[in-house]
Amino acid sequence: MNSSSLQLSQRVYTPLNALQAHAERLQAQSLSDLIGSDTPSARRRSSSLAFTFNTLHLDLSKQRVTQETLSLLTDWAHSCGLEEKRKALFAGAKMNTSEKREAMHMAARWPTAATPPNGMEDAAAFCQQQRLRLAEIVERVHQREWFGATGQSITDVVHIGVGGSDLGPKLISEALADRPSHTVVNVHFVSSMDGTQLLPLMESLDPATTLLVLASKSFTTADTQFNVQTALVWLSESLEVDVPTICCYQLLGVSSRPDKMTEFGIPDAHQLVFKDWIGGRFSLWSPIGVSVAMQLGMAKFNSLLEGAHMMDRHFLETPLTENLPVLVALVGAWNCQFLNISSHAILPYDARLKSLPAYLQQLEMESNGKSVCLDGRSVTHATCPIIWGDVGSNAQHAFYQLMHQGGHTVSADFVAVAGREVAATQAVRESLASQEQLTLANCLAQAQLFALGDDAIPNALRGSMAQSHRGNQPNSLLLLNQLNAWSMGALLALYEHKVFVQSVLWNLNPFDQPGVELGKKLATRLYQALAGEASEQDIVHDIEHDIVHDIVNDPSTLQLLKKVSEWRK
Incomplete structure (x- = not known):
């Protein structure tokens, strides 16, 4: 018995102990040893x-x-109870424990003809109802029956989002709308808070035929709010129409907060809703994907959902030893x-x-x-x-x-x-x-x-090729x-x-992101300083006392604020 096996035998067996001992043994073998030459065992x-x-x-x-x-x-x-927790996930248990929410993004791609698991029925029904609304909007755009504030049909869509509201739709657009022959409507993605993605679009698109899609789960994210405000000002000035009218005709909202969309001035008919039990980075399948559906058509969007759903079924129903996501x-x-x-x-x-x-x-x-x-x-x-x-x-x-x-x-x-x-x-x-x-x-x-x-x-190349490839x-x-x-x-x-x-x-909660929020809070007061709304003394006070109690005065950031202020003047 080798030393690793002896140590394992002397302590209580657990899968983690066994894996640790196995890892110590396997470290002595290289991948070359494992893969071997073209032998029956290697094959x-x-x-x-x-x-x-x-x-x-x-x-x-x-x-x-x-x-x-x-x-x-x-x-x-x-x-770890994976099978039980997998079943609980699909049954609508509150897997997002910190926010006391379900994690039901799979419901957004559950087909109407398939019976959902017990506990998912209401979620699937809601998602299917929103998918019908999404399909109606897509058809309206494709038929050139969505008219802007001056009566012209929409030809271009500017999708404004950030994080999961941008990365998923953008990835699908690049992967599947790679040639003009594959697209029905032109879609452009804007996510950067500095406006650099928006500027060239304002120079090249026809404001009379441009539809803005504001995709934001909370409808309060600063990045998207600033981008959409700039885009609305551009449309308003170009078309000589007030911003509330632009909101009525050339803005589609996608959010889990219909109240915020209504307050913003978006008509109910131009709102698509998903529930807060769909996390942003899992939201491609929800109405967040509406711009992709406009670009590719509903047939391809439904095929995207179908592929994801079939992987859901595979994950839910296949033994762990043959289950691709598990492996x-x-x-x-x-x-x-x-x-x-x-x-x-x-x-x-x-x-x-x-x-x-x-x-x-x-x-x-x-x-x-x-x-x-x-x-x-x-x-x-x-x-x-x-x-x-x-x-x-x-x-x-x-x-x-x-x-x-x-x-x-x-x-x-x-x-x-x-x-x-x-x-x-x-x-x-x-x-x-x-x-x-x-x-x-x-x-x-x-x-x-x-x-x-x-x-x-x-062998034929040995001696003529540089070696020391570590493998x-x-x-x-x-x-x-x-x-x-x-x-x-x-x-x-x-x-x-x-x-x-x-x-x-x-043993983690994969459905929250508390580490993302602090930087956003710290940025708020610094933005006010850069915009001339707060004095340097206010900034010092907030860093010391108000924003986060355990952050002390930061001369490094203060001197950078001074330099930015000096150069902006």
């Missing part, structure tokens, strides 16, 4: 770590895991907590997925980037890793050098698309097919080199048959459920 291992769900294929064979690892991880999930979550927790890999790269090998890393940054780090358990105790280990990344073909010429030969260990998700249908001449299709093959070859080669390092270099960087490959609405829905729902599973393993 069996690779086959056992490959999983397919409809048009999505997951390969875990380049992860530092064995079947024993997966068995121990599954035992851990069982011991991705377990392996991710293994890398972060037991192999101490604190950095995770998202590397899509398709430029249409360029916003996927940013989308997953919010989804994962805002959900599980926490250090306090549900019971108030401090977490004693790393939880969510740092999520980052870029389109793989660009990343190869940027940071892959560090990942291959630097001193940092990272894990990675490679995301690739097997094929693409293009309506073009035979010669153009053949040329594009060659580009696709080159892209896939680069994706597979980089995943291989991440895992094996120098051992990936063929041993665990990675998964998610392969989509095609990048379409259904597969995008399934992919994003997979990551949503991954977040939930990991929150169960780490």
Whole structure:
């Protein structure tokens, strides 16, 4: 018996103890050892770590895991009550404990023809009713029957949101509305609070045919409020129509606060509502996605929802050992907590997925980037890793050098698309097919080199290639048959459920974000200072006493305020 096994035998068995001892043993094996050469055992291992769900294929064979690892991880999930908590999630239990709310984003994509789980019935019915309203609005725009304040039909939509109200719709727009032939209406996204995204739109769009979509769960977020005020002033001055009239004709509101939308001057007919039990970063499937539906059409939007719903069913009904979101979550927790890999790269090998890393940054780090358990105790280990990344073909010429030969260990998700249908001449299709093959070859080669390092270099190239590629960087490959609405829905729902599973393993609440709020509060008084509404003495007083009681006078920030004030004058 080795020392790790002896130590384990001398203490009470728990899944965590077993995983820790297993990790210590596995650290002595490299991925080259696990993957091995082309032998029957290596082929069996690779086959056992490959999983397919409809048009999505997951390969875990380049992860530092064995079947024993997966068995121990599954035992851990069982011991955390994952199956019971999964059922409670879909049944409408108040999983968001700090805000005493359900987390029912799955209801937003539940189809009318399917019976929802017990406890979800009312939520699904409400979402389906709002989806009908959304479809009516989309049809009205597509039929050129939505008229602006001067009587002209809407041709362009400016979607104003931030965070989950922006990242999800923007990702889908880039992925699926990649060519003019794929779009019905032009949609433009504005999220930055500095106005730089809005300025070029005000110079290029026709104000008479532009519809503003204000997407904000709370309807109080400063970023969106300032952007929409500027946009309304632009429309009002350009069309010589007062702002209240513009609000009646050229503003669509999407929020969980219909009272705030009415107070703002948006007519009931131009309001879409979702409940506060849909979190912002889980809200793509709700009316927050209305701009995407306008751009792509309801058929594609419904296909997006269908793909996500089918992943919901897979997650809810499939045993843990074959459940893709569960497997991705377990392996991710293994890398972060037991192999101490604190950095995770998202590397899509398709430029249409360029916003996927940013989308997953919010989804994962805002959900599980926490250090306090549900019971108030401090977490004693790393939880969510740092999520980052870029389109793989660009990343190869940027940071892959560090990942291959630097001193940092990272894990990675490679995301690739097997094929693409293009309506073009035979010669153009053949040329594009060659580009696709080159892209896939680069994706597979980089995943291989991440895992094996120098051992990936063929004998024929040894001596002519630089060595010291460190390897041993665990990675998964998610392969989509095609990048379409259904597969995008399934992919994003997979990551949503991954977040939930990991929150169960780490005993966290993934549906709140208290760490986001403090900076917003501190910014309010500083904004007043920059706008000339408060004196320097007021700022000092607020930092010392009013905003947050334990923040003392900060001369660093004060001298920056002075410099900004000096230069702005």
